[in-house]
Amino acid sequence: MINLAVRGDSREIVARAEAGVEWTAAFADLDAASFPMLFALTPDGDAVFNQRQMPLLLAELDRLPAVCGGEWVAQARGLCQVVERGMHLYLWFLGD
Template identity: 60%
Template sequence: MINMQVRGDLGDVVARVGSGVKWTAAFADLDPQAFPMLRALNPCGDAMFNRQQVPGLLAELERIPVALDGDWVQGARELCQVVEQAPHRYLWFVGD
């Protein structure tokens, strides 16, 4: 499971959601040109998105394949809004 949280510059957790991303092989099958942000997710590592990257991530979430859809998508959208509300915030996808 990949957990999602928003952190500040000092690593402090500003927000998190209860639902995480359940990793499936469908993530690895995403077209890297169509989904460069989501292709950064890794079940064993971390991926971080800054304020400038969040609009691209949101666009990818709008067209995510059905096989990857789930509660985590709405949680990711909510956390993207938290990142956009103030500077020095980052959306983290934290792998195991």
């Protein structure tokens, strides 16, 4: 399970998603050129996205194959908005 949270520079959690990303082989099959942000996800590692990357990440979420979707997508969008409105905030995908 990959958990999602917004953290500041001090790494303190500002917001978090209730739903996590259920890792499936479909994520590993995403095309790196079409999904460069989401291609960075791994089931056991962390991926961090900054404010400038939010438009790219949101665009990828809009066209994400249904097999990779779930409740986490809407919650990730909400967390992206938190990052966009704040300063020195980052969206973390936290692998197990």
